[in-house]
Amino acid sequence: MPGTLTDIINYVIQTALGVVGLDYARVPEMLRIGAAMLIACGAMLGYVAVVALFFGWAERRVAGRIQARQGPNIVGPFGLLQLIADAIKILVKEDIIPQTAHRFLFRLAPILVFMGAFAPFVVLPFSETLVVSNLSLGVYYALSFAALEVVGVIMAGWASNNKWSLYGGMRLAAQMMSYEIPMGLAVLTVAVLSGHLNLRTIVLDQQGYWIFSWNVFRGFPWAFLAMFVFYLAGLAGSKRTPFDLPEAESEIVAGYHTEYSGMRFVIFYLSEYATMYVVSALTAVLFLGGWHGPIPHVLAWDGQVHWEAGPVLSALIGMVNMIGKSFFLMFVMLWFRWTYPRVRVDQIVYLCMKVLVPLGIICLMGASAWALVW
Amino acid sequence: MVQSLKTDEILVNMGPQHPSTHGVLRCLLKTDGEWVREVWPYIGYLHRCKEKIAEKVSYIQFMPYTDRLDYLASANNNLGWAMAVERLTSIEVPERAVWLRVLAAELNRIASHLLSYGTFGMEAGAFTPFFYGFRERETIVSIFDQLCGARLTYHYARIGGVMRDLSPETAKAIRRFLDEMDRRWVEYNTLLSDNEIFVRRTANVGVIPADLAIAYGLTGPVLRGSGVAHDIRKAAPYACYPKLDFKVCVGEGLKGTVGDCWDRYWVRMLEIRESVKICRQILDGLPEGPYQAKVPRILKVLANEAYVRTEAPRGELGFYIISDGTDKPWRCRIRAPSFCNLSILNRIARNCLVADVIMILGSIDVVMGEVDR
Amino acid sequence: MSNQVSAFIGYWKTAWRAVVSSTLGLGVTLKHLFSRPVTVEYPKALPEVPEGWRGWHAYESDRCTMCRLCEQVCPVQCIRLEVEGKGRERKLVRYEINYGLCLFCNLCAEVCPTACLWMTADWDLACYRRTDCTIRFHETDPNEQRQRLWPGMKELPARAPKKPREAAPAEKAQTP
Amino acid sequence: MSPEIVQAVIFYFLAAMLVVSCAIVVFSHSIVNACFALLFTLLAVAGFYALLGADFLAVTQVVVYVGGILVLLLFGILLTSPLPIVLGVATRRTYYLAVAAGAAVFAMLMIIVRAFWAGQPAVPEQQSTLEALGMLLLGKYLFPFEFASLTLLAALIGAAYLVRRNDR
Known part of the structure; x- marks a missing residue:
């Protein structure tokens, strides 16, 4: 069975070349690896773009319905084509760089932010086989690149040469730096429970009876609490309401991307949704059983999953489960956004240091005790 | 200059184009990181010489201009101006007209407070209350459609009466709205007032002690939020208010200190309920009779002066008219509540966070049309 | 010590309140998510405006006595009236209202002794040029004028000029 | 094209990035620019770790140095002064001292590498x-x-x- 997405792509290329009549083995190895890398990267980029576009629509649609409005519903069925219209609109927009901005850093910042948001996609598993790279460091790697995002945002805030932007950058930096701690603690809780940092192993570990083998229930109550810690910290990390201080519209206009327009703004926008997806997917992987859906477990009542459907169908089912869970968690983010007010800059630190960090430590200690007992 | 280089305080312009400065208020913030050391409000970006216009148009003609003072509470402004001119000219107003004016004013108070609820929520970062507030305000606006044919600048009161009688259908619509408002009010509180994040954002923020509020001449919910039970409708009753049963709502410091942002907000929420009560009483006890007194087309007024104060949604609205015997005022001075209330911003928005300045400004609830006149 | 105890209790109370109030708030928005929107799509569904809406004027020149009261009472002088001749020979040559200035205060309609000027329920007053704001009521049918200015809005229900109200309210009030 | 060549290409790319960004850190007159250039220095070092198969160290480098120390530096610089600090121009003497110190460090590193890791492959087996x-x-x-x-x-x-x- 192929191990990773790269292998699958290789397999597909091989089959395709075989149909044409070329021998895949004669293609130089580095070329094969390079092609697989490029295709995997392109697939992930496309996926990020689709997720961002879909949630760009869903956000407005959900907002509309929650607020007793219609939401986008003119362009296409349910307004779904609104995204395409918006994409075209924003692509042809003028790209403005303020005269007093630091031109190089101003251009570099969105790229860094996107790099930070996009890097974790490398390790996000969609099913047992569908993952770009099966890093043994999985979670650690996924969380580490938030740092790049922080620097990118500070860079954007500083290079814009706008005081509100600088405020936004500083706020985000303070927020993300502090929220990495509870996030790390929540991840450690899971790591202690399953003994791995590798996302695939963590998910495989949650295989079993129905939903009770998922980490949320298996490590009850520690992993259950840790899930909330992780999700809230992730909300703060992806700057979503109630932690959207870096772009708090009513306070600092648009925060660090006040001066950005056109394509560069889209990159920030993409990164926000990419980060949201990463947080949701990580929550699903770490706590909610990843690609394990409740139904196959019911069918295979002996505690083992029987993918009688074969590798392709099982990959598809896993993908549906995984994406469904992630999308539900993203929907919760939208729901939060249209319900809650924003916390203040001191309260966000209070929440982190006095609520989430102690809670995370309790979870970690409890989970350690669990791990020692069993 | 050299000294200013060493400090780490920066001056930031908040406004005149800023999402939460209620129009075109410009605040200059002296900030030290997130901490705001001082706030200077700069006004005048919406100055339209309203008081000067009053000297150039007749008493009747100035009425539509008053719509545009506090454009969120036109009916209250109309009421004030009509009463001032009537006191100046000693015109007797039919009882029914008085009650209808108060009905309009109270409906408008609800509309204004609803908008305040929405924008305050929005300033706290919650978008949805804004739309809910606007949804109910829209119902009121539709009622005004039927009542006077306009949605924002009502021009409902006239010198000596009101423009149009209340039709039975409109009365029914108002009753329906009032019943719905009772349900929605609970929902508003679940969504915003009781939300812990919101409470944390507003409680103990921008506290105005009672003595300070009186010293600054604050009026309206801003004063009552500080625990001072001062309401012109009770303190110096006018129109039909003596015959109505309602309560003066004051801030009690339920979530924090008396006189904080949450109290001011809560006073507005309570006043919505009181106004609903008042509207019901008016609909029940509306006297029969004409709705317009006979008023000459061109008002000739003896040289005289009059000051009339009314309780607008934002506080004490005063019209001071001096007449010189012609059909136009010689001088008109408008005591706008928002203007006086705004004066305290510099005093209370010190040593707080940028986010607090927004909340304080929102809780004072200024309307720039009234501040700049 | 008791201070710390109360602070400890307060911490948990706050946490509990936060959880409960947040959940209740989510309930409110969830309820709305599945309820019907209250808004309508504007160009498809036109808003119903009630009788007596203070919209765009209607003017019946046959009954106009050219008394100029409307011109005088207008607070912004947006009504322009030109009359030629004297006495019974008077003839109206110009009756314009500049909607760029108009306050829609209804004073002109109220003051009109013959009720030949009244405000209709026509609310779509947008136009592209500032000069288009001035409607010449003497020239042609104002309805047609608006259609000319707004060719895209032809599906707007053309409202037939309504019968004027019997008398202006100010006069009606004399009979209690 | 063998993997060794690709690794060499990546190595020289990272090395170039490291040297250029280091030069900017040292010679830039704007401290904020120096700080942002430091980002690339640190990332290049992380890249070296990854190239050497030290995956944990590479990720830790990003977390600690980019996420922690660099952000702290930026914080300090941006919060303490509203203006970018202009660094003093180095004198001839400081240049000599810097070159001497650099040469000393280089010599030390060479001795260590020659003495302890002589004969070992430059790139170890890739495993966690x-x-x-x-x-x-x-x-x-x-x-x-x-x-x-x-x-x-x-x-x-x-x-x-x-x-x-x-x-x-």
């Missing part, structure tokens, strides 16, 4: 170092590890005590 690292830290080197963490904890508490307000 995570388990080995964990075993060493919590086994053989448990005492130094715990000692270091206790020292850091003490430093943390001390820092918290120092910045605490006097009025409480």
